[in-house]
Amino acid sequence: MRIGLIYDTFESYPWREEEPPDADAEYEPVETVDILAAAVEHLGHQPVRVGTATDLRERLDRGLTLDAAVNIAEGARSRNREAHAPILLEMANIPCLGSDALTLSMTLDKSWTKDLVAAADVPTPPHRVYRRPEAVEPQALPGSFPLFAKPRYEGSSKGLRPSSRVESVDALCAEVERLRSAYDQDILVEKFIEGGGEFTVAVVGHDPPEALPALQRGVEPTTGLGLHALEHRGAPTASREWDYELRGTLTPTLEERLQTLTLRLFDRLECRDFARADFRVDADGQPWFLEVNPLPTFAPDDTFAIIAELMGRDYVDYLAEVFDRGLRRLQLA
Template identity: 30%
Template sequence: MNDVSATPHFTPRPRVAVVFGGRSSEHAISCVTAGSVLAAIDRSKYDVLPIGIGTDGRWMLVGDDPTRLAIRGDELPTVTDVAESTAALVLAADPTSREITMLEPGVLPKLLGEIDVVFPLLHGPYGEDGTFQGFLELAQVPYVGSGVFASAASMDKEYMKAVFAGFGLPSGPYTTVRPRDWERDPAAVRAAVSALGFPVFVKPARAGSSMGITKVHRIEDLDAALEEARRHDPKVIVEGMLTGREIECGVLEFEDGPRASLPAEVRVGGDHEFYDFAAKYLPDNGTELDVPAALSPEQTAEVQRLAVAAFEALSCEGLARVDFFLLENGQFVINEVNTMPGFTPVSMFPSMWQATGVDYAELVDRLIQAALRRPNQLLR
């Protein structure tokens, strides 16, 4: 048992619960992100309580050792690897108390003290999609990042694109495949996808980290790609191919409103057809990141303008990474918005802000301070 983490909270320093892991297919990436944030939090300024959520949804007290959450070769970390106990942690959805309690069969409940703010480093469903944010709203616990609506809409690529269309923001062609569509009339689904032209990208509608994505070059391979996506999400989105450079831009909320970072470019190499999971996270992947991107001043200003516009259209808060394609005709098209982007020091979001003048430790501190200042959603 980590004695420091388990001691009731008596100091005036804000207590930050760093929550990571979760039930989604992005569990391991969330753990990697948490290791970096735990290493960067100023312990003279904050008390820290690391909480891991297992793949079964159980909350557990984990060791405060960031090195155990790193990728080792091809081996990805999990919450089980670093859990100090199988006892469940509980935060009640009770706005009158922010107490964390440890529950273990046959043992009296153990109070671990109150928390002041949550830093949710959860990626994917049951964490980044508004569900966890809704729970924190019920408990009236401040938290880092976007609220319920922005988290849910950004996670669901169909509705994210609908918001962009409503605000006149550029996005690419797509079709949505709901479970009943595929089960009742697969021929109509194949026809709708064919109308986009090949190749297409078949994606789970509500997943991230390139999980379950397939680049499909011909209609004969569509069925298998749809089934692969449906392993991660019963709703699937199929996007038409956009040819161009992959540009990303970070948005961070300051006291006077959101600002955009210098943009960066992803150049995928090796044997990767697109920016898939291995190209993003595994070593020696052949991917090159240009931070900042080689863009003209006019192009930089335009992508920054669109990044902030997308952030505001979705009612995002705190932080977001906005991904673009820069087409051959010079037009920027928004691909997606990620409300809890990869957050290791070498991830794109922190790297872009490092190039813009905000280093990693300052970025973490700024996000925590913003969450502490901000009331819960319906009180804003």
């Protein structure tokens, strides 16, 4: 089969002068695309490197034919940006691995996602959404300080820095204004969970999906922020060497609980084939859902590659297996 690869590399971001320096943080290095192509070839199929959603639209207009597609394209600016490629593929009757356009748009919205998973009995910190600092009412905060502020429609830790953790109303108003000015969108503010560490759980497959081993993330000792939030591409703190520690203990009981919650929200949000969910654990050992990414990176140094290494698997071989499961769901294998 001819399997299209839809992706954004760092070089393809359509920069505008006024955009923040981490605007392309969700995009991928070329090495990720090479891994995707190698996994497709491992299955005996022909990878077709299409590129961005814009590239896809233009090539479809010129008669591009595909039997299926693997999409990891993030798009740009619009809160529906992650849906651009899946919609084009759907309109062209090209089956696509991964979650559909509705799930991708909805899960990019951190507020709506939290409301949906909370309704499915997945604990998530209480939150409020602010458009501007004038909307912050001291008597109606989502919880006691410390609180945490982040853009409502972004991923890959965009916008996060030490000041994202706030300890007062004045600091909160200043952070809402900083993020609103930089990202021109609503700001989600939630209770900052501390005490028991930070973890991520990936899911692959379908009917039933499989929760992979949980990975523990390092946190910066002073702020308690996850190290990835300080080191992401384009962050003003990325060039600094940060100390970190692994807070809490990943016991078998905690790992099972994290996997159960991840599978529950994977089902509730109608994710497909692959996704990754992030949690923080409080001092009492209670996990709290933070966000989910149905377009996780397959970079050769990130979550899925680390899990493959822990399982003693060749990464290309393991990723090919993940894609094969998706093709079977689509009844193409």
